[in-house]
Amino acid sequence: MPAPKNLFKSAIRADRFQLGLWVALASPYAAEIVSGSGYDWLLIDGEHAPNDIPLLSAQIQAVSRSGGHPIVRLPVGETWMIKQILDTGAQTLLIPMVESVEQAQALVRAVRYPPHGVRGVGAALGRASQFSRIGDYLETANAEICLIVQIESRAGLAALDEIAALDGIDGLFIGPSDLAADMGHLGQPGHADVTAAIGDAFARIKKAGKAAGIMTLDLDQARLYRDMGATFMAIGTDVTLLVSATERLREDFLSGSKSDVKPVSGY
Template sequence: MPSPKNHFKAALKARLPQIGLWLNMGEALTAEIAGHAGFDWLVIDGEHGPNDLRSILAQLQALATSPSEVVVRPPIGETWVIKQMLDIGARTLLVPMVDSAEQARELVRAVHYPPRGVRGVGAAVARASAFNSIPDYAETAADEICLIVQAETMAAIRDLENIAAVDGVDGVFIGPADLSADMGYLGRMEAPEVQEVIEKAIGTIVKSGKAAGILTFSESLNRHYLDLGASFVAVGADVTEFSGALRSLAGRYGRGGGIGKQRSGY
């Protein structure tokens, strides 16, 4: 029995637009709610969310019946971290801060078993193989593991053609917040200079035959990137949607939600 099919990886290969959401709350229940909201993919964020190995595991378990494909972003692209993420059942990894093709090649090695890579062999006792219920997991895992690397600096942009050409990289994700900061436009990703770099980067990735992705909270920008050929676009985050909805509700009753305001009792 082979590893279960990774529908997100198949969709990227077919260039089917995939709309995603970031999960930053670090909670299984809110992840489960998001999993039934209708998104194509969800990112459990281990870089900027309050997540550790066990909380990521809990969210993977909560999303096991979700029609959304789950992407895990580790805090860093270290081989030992990637090994743990894969063993607990992550099938798609989004690795932050990949600045060079050489770094991308090392990540490819990290997600593959020998002889192609260096992933430690221990799936028989891991959730990834359904605890050895998938007897040929080791032989088939690579077919369904999806590796996405993040280009978030001008160093990555300068080496983007080579990064996208790395065999085993399934997609390249532009990180607009860090990229704009690296360019000297901290908090101003909509600056024309930043947008010019992003648009060219999406074109470079698409031309390479790999899938291009990005995250913004701007619907107009997201639709623009889809028109440019980006095939996996994240359009929000659970934290911002939740906090925005609560502020809106409080505002309808004349409450501004500001710190230091006198609280009313009930």
């Protein structure tokens, strides 16, 4: 039996648009709740959310049960951390702040077993191999790992063509907020200069035959990015949705407005 098929990787390779949501509450229970909402993928955030490897692992399991595809963003692209999260069953990784082809090459090696990489051979102890029940996991795992690098600085944009040309890089994800800050437009990810840079990056990523990804909380901006060629995109976060829904419910009650939040039977 081979390693589980990575349907997200197959989809972006076929240029089928994939819609996603950010998961940053650091709760397997919350992750399971939002994962039932029909998104193609959910990004479990280890960079800006208070997650560690065991907590990320629990959320991978919670999301996987829903049919949504779990993507894990690690805080950094350390080889030891990549090894651990892959052994827990993650198949798609997003690595932040990639700024050079050398950095990207090291990441490709980190997600692959020898002789093509340096991933440690220990998945028999983890969920990735169904605790050694997948007999040919080692021979088939590399093909199902999806590696996405996050480009979020001018240095990253300068190295983009070299990075996109690498075998083993499946997608390049543009980070508008950090890119805007690096370009001198802190807090303005929708600035015209930033949008132009993103459009140029998308065109170069597509030319290299790779998938282009992005995230925004602005639906108008999201539609623009989709028109610009985004292959996969997140349009919200569990944190901001919880904040907006709870505040709106309170405001609707106090103002006498009719809430659009549907009551749950029994409450």
